[in-house]
Amino acid sequence: MKISREDVLKVAALANLELSDAEVDTYRGHLDDILTYIDKLNEVDTSGVEPLTQVVAASAGDSALREDVIVRADVITEVLQGAPDPEAPYFRVPRVIEK
């Protein structure tokens, strides 16, 4: 077994994800299958191989760097309209600092 119930719970906590008991069991089984399958990669000799992090620079030679120019977006009203608990110009959240 590659992954235990506790592993799933630990990872779910890292990801801020509430899972039901049934979900923990289901995902544990699925992840076990998938991680076992992924072990296939151990067959591949990657010594001396660089990791590929992104493909575009190699093919197009573009730089991600640009001038840092400030542009007004002016979307606060519109953005707050879609927020679950807005108080212009802020997003309100449950208390994070104890009195």
Added chain:
Amino acid sequence: MSASATWTIPEVRAALDARKISARELVGEFYARIKQRNAELNIFLALSPERAYAQADRIDAAIAAGDALPSLAGVPVAIKDVISTHGIPTTCGSRILEGYRPPYDATAVTRLERSGAMILGKTNCDEFAMGSSNENSAYGPVRNPVAADHVPGGSSGGSAAAVAANLAVAALGTDTGGSVRQPGSFCGVTALNPSYGRVSRYGLIAYASSLDRIGTFAHSARDVATLMSVIAGRDPHDSTSASVPVPDYAAGLGRSLHGLRIGIPDDYFGEGIDPEVRKKIEAGIALLEKLGCRRVSIRMPNTEYAIAAYYIIATAEASSNLARYDGVRYGPRVPGATLIEMYQKTRGRGFGAEVKRRIVLGTYVLSAGYYDAYYLKGQKVRTLIARDFREAFEKVDAIVTPTSPVPAFRLGERTANPLQMYLADIYTVTGSLAGVPGISVPSGKTSSGLPVGLQIYGPAFGEDRVLHMAHAFEEAGGQEL
């Protein structure tokens, strides 16, 4: 005009030019079709009639004034629901973005409209583009217009089905591991996943950033070519968009295929491929040979590791990208006593099963002690897969494969085993990892009438080549094989 007639982009233009129909009437016709079929097929999640009719009126005014029309004037298009549209609901097929209306348009959408396209609405998809069957949408699966008890493929199933059902002339989708090409194959339409960096992703809601691309669906390679010339090219809003010049793709069609070397990877025709799919792909390869292509047997030795590398990289990136859905800025919030509890409940209830599975897997492979064994290893194997492609393109001009090892399957048939569903992505994830363009073009049907897709890969930024090959294939009757 028949209520189900297929319109291509040149047909729209000819009808407008001849004043046989106005742009406003054409939009009305497509909304009437959608009204008639959407309850059954579940393709559209939101419609944008105000915007489509306003655009139609601009086109009709331009026609009345005798102005020159842009290349997509009056073309009704559908947009996958992971692509931002200003003021139009954009949910990514997820409960966690229910009611969200983006405050801006994706660059691809801006460019389509600037070229005269009329945006009909947003298409259903697997939640956050995670899936191969569309069954992971929080809003119910799309049905395949060719066979309604079958899936349309995924994740861009709604966009593929919209074109196949003649509810749009063309559509935008997104492809991370095959999500444009595979539904194109399942629904029998032409579907291009362009090179990584070819189309701006500004406004595309991220799944796996090193893999995500915007692609197109249409009835022909010619229409795809016309769309690509509009949406491709450098965008200052997306630092990963390339400044490689954009050719007039449609003007490059019609040349002979004589002397082109097509690589057939031996490693792609092993176990797992449906015998009927194999037969149709062999017939497709034979047709390309008849058109003058030379068949070359090649090896892509790292193919068998592609799925494992892909699911590490994609889920790792997804776990990071999806951290932003926390009930603070958009979507519904589930209250909690503390901030963390609010996050946990909002995410636990807002995300569906497949998304949660991938977040858990992605977080696991990135977590302390596992990073080197999984994520870094996956990226190194990705280097080897990209090398397989680079070396192949030293010997051949294009690589021809099936798009999917199977035709469309029945709804519910494959949901119990996620790993089995992942394994069917084998022919598409390789190109996703390598960053190269791939087009799926209809290559006959199985005995039960399900479409088969033939995939043509070209080298990076070789869209012109795969389009011109796909066009020649279509003109020679590939669809009827």
